Amino acid sequence: MKNISRLKDSNLKVTPQRLEIVKILSTYGHMNINSLYEALREKFPTLSLATIYKNIHTMRDKSFLSEVKIPNQKNLYELKKEEHSHIVCSKCDDIIDIELDTSSFINQASSISNYKLDKSSIVLIGICPKCATI
Amino acid sequence: MKNISRLKDSNLKVTPQRLEIVKILSTYGHMNINSLYEALREKFPTLSLATIYKNIHTMRDKSFLSEVKIPNQKNLYELKKEEHSHIVCSKCDDIIDIELDTSSFINQASSISNYKLDKSSIVLIGICPKCATI
DNA sequence: CTAAATGCAAAGCATTTGCAAATAT
DNA sequence: ATATTTGCAAATGCTTTGCATTTAG
Numbered sequence: 001m002k003n004i005s006r007l008k009d010s011n012l013k014v015t016p017q018r019l020e021i022v023k024i025l026s027t028y029g030h031m032n033i034n035s036l037y038e039a040l041r042e043k044f045p046t047l048s049l050a051t052i053y054k055n056i057h058t059m060r061d062k063s064f065l066s067e068v069k070i071p072n073q074k075n076l077y078e079l080k081k082e083e084h085s086h087i088v089c090s091k092c093d094d095i096i097d098i099e100l101d102t103s104s105f106i107n108q109a110s111s112i113s114n115y116k117l118d119k120s121s122i123v124l125i126g127i128c129p130k131c132a133t134i
Numbered sequence: 135m136k137n138i139s140r141l142k143d144s145n146l147k148v149t150p151q152r153l154e155i156v157k158i159l160s161t162y163g164h165m166n167i168n169s170l171y172e173a174l175r176e177k178f179p180t181l182s183l184a185t186i187y188k189n190i191h192t193m194r195d196k197s198f199l200s201e202v203k204i205p206n207q208k209n210l211y212e213l214k215k216e217e218h219s220h221i222v223c224s225k226c227d228d229i230i231d232i233e234l235d236t237s238s239f240i241n242q243a244s245s246i247s248n249y250k251l252d253k254s255s256i257v258l259i260g261i262c263p264k265c266a267t268i
Numbered sequence: 269c270t271a272a273a274t275g276c277a278a279a280g281c282a283t284t285t286g287c288a289a290a291t292a293t
Numbered sequence: 294a295t296a297t298t299t300g301c302a303a304a305t306g307c308t309t310t311g312c313a314t315t316t317a318g
Contacts, residue, residue, distance in 0.1 A: 013292055013297060033282085048300040053283060055298085069203035071255055087247050098247055105239055109258050113221050113232055117260035121205050124243050126251035147272060147317055167307090182275045187308060189273085274315070284305070291298070 010064045017044060018055055025065065025079050030086075030095050032074040070095065070123055083119070089128035098124075144198040151178060152189055159199065159213050164220075164229050166208040204229065204257055217254070223262035232258075 003022045007014045017040070024039045025031060031039070033052060040047050056077055059065045068076040070088055076095070084097045102120055110117045137156045141148045151174070158173045159165060165173070167186060174181050190211055193199045202210040204222055210229070218231045236254055244251045 015292075015298065017299080046300070049282090050284075050301080051299055058298095067205070069205060071201070071203060085243070087243060087249050087251070089249065090253075096247060098243055100239065100242055100246075102239075105234065105236075106258065108234055109219070109221060109232055110260070112234075113230060114263045115221050115223065115258070115260040116266055117221070117258050119224075119259040121255075121257040121259065123255040124240065124249070124251050125253040125255065126244070126249040129248045132250060149273065149317075151274075180275070183307090184276080184309075185274055191309095192273095270318090272315105272317075274313105276312090276314105277310105278312105279310070280308080282305100282307075285303085287301090289299085289301105291296105293294105293296090 007064070010059075010062045012059065012062060012064060017047060017051060018059075020044065021052075021055060021059070022079065025077065029097070030068060030076040030078045032076050034074070036077070069121070071125065085120075085122035085124065087124045087126065089131055090125050091127055091131040094128055096128075141198070144193075144196045146193065146196060146198060151181060151185060152193075154178070155186075155189060155193070156213065159211065163231070164202060164210040164212045166210050168208070170211070203255065205259065219254075219256035219258065221258045221260065223265055224259050225261055225265040228262055230262075 003019055004014050007018060007022070012018060020040055020043055021036065024036065028039075033056065036056075037047070037049055037052050040052065056065070060067055060077070063080055065077050066080050068078060068086060070076060070086065073093065082099070084099045085102075086095055087098055088095050100122070102122070106117050106120065109115070137153055138148050141152060141156070146152060154174055154177055155170065158170065162173075167190065170190075171181070171183055171186050174186065190199070194201055194211070197214055199211050200214050202212055202220060204210060204220065207227065216233070218233045219236075220229055221232055222229050234256070236256070240251050240254065243249070
């Protein structure tokens, strides 16, 4: 199965708990520690919070997943993929991924600042289409 | 004095502790709770951490200052000013402010997503000129 | 004079650690 | 067979709360 080899590729031992973390994250996209814990408890009633923390941190350190910081929210975790930005609805807190062309932006910033830029963390905040109609 | 009237304008009572918070933040730019506490203790040895938390939160809630989330760092606080982005050096952790033209970016994002966007939290990560030469 | 801010101690959460037993490779 | 992971309990760390006292307006 695909998730198994992805874990192996990152030098992570394949445990049932880890497989379920991957499954849940691929379903929900972005989650904080606590909702991940709640979701995992359904399948593993004895799962410990400590196990989640340990797994999330090793998986993050091996770049298997990434930590996302959004204003007014707890840290979120998502499966690693190509660099992308996030859009948050300030009413319902829903988050979507979006791929944007950041190159002109980065160029502008590096020529002003003289930094050698290589990554970005971009969150745009607004109202989602659903909330806009309510 | 300018800081006094700025606090008053935000309906914040002017206490010595708050004046010092403003002074320190305008000197250092961005600080986390703990380094703010350390810095304030020099002038107010009896200052309590609780006082800092309470002040930072009321000042944030009255939009006198803003909370900044940077990957791999604790929450930072800075005096409110025009919207701007941040650049972080991944070696020395130094942070600078930068004003960038985000409009084309925001337009691109809103037409793709159908969100009504009105704010952004943009952090660019790279190597600062100093660290680049070492 | 009144409402808000301060400092302290205690309470409340969140995160990490140590360790024995279980599991993956 | 070995190294890693798991789950538990305890420890640590971070943030908030309640309350008596002080201070700003």
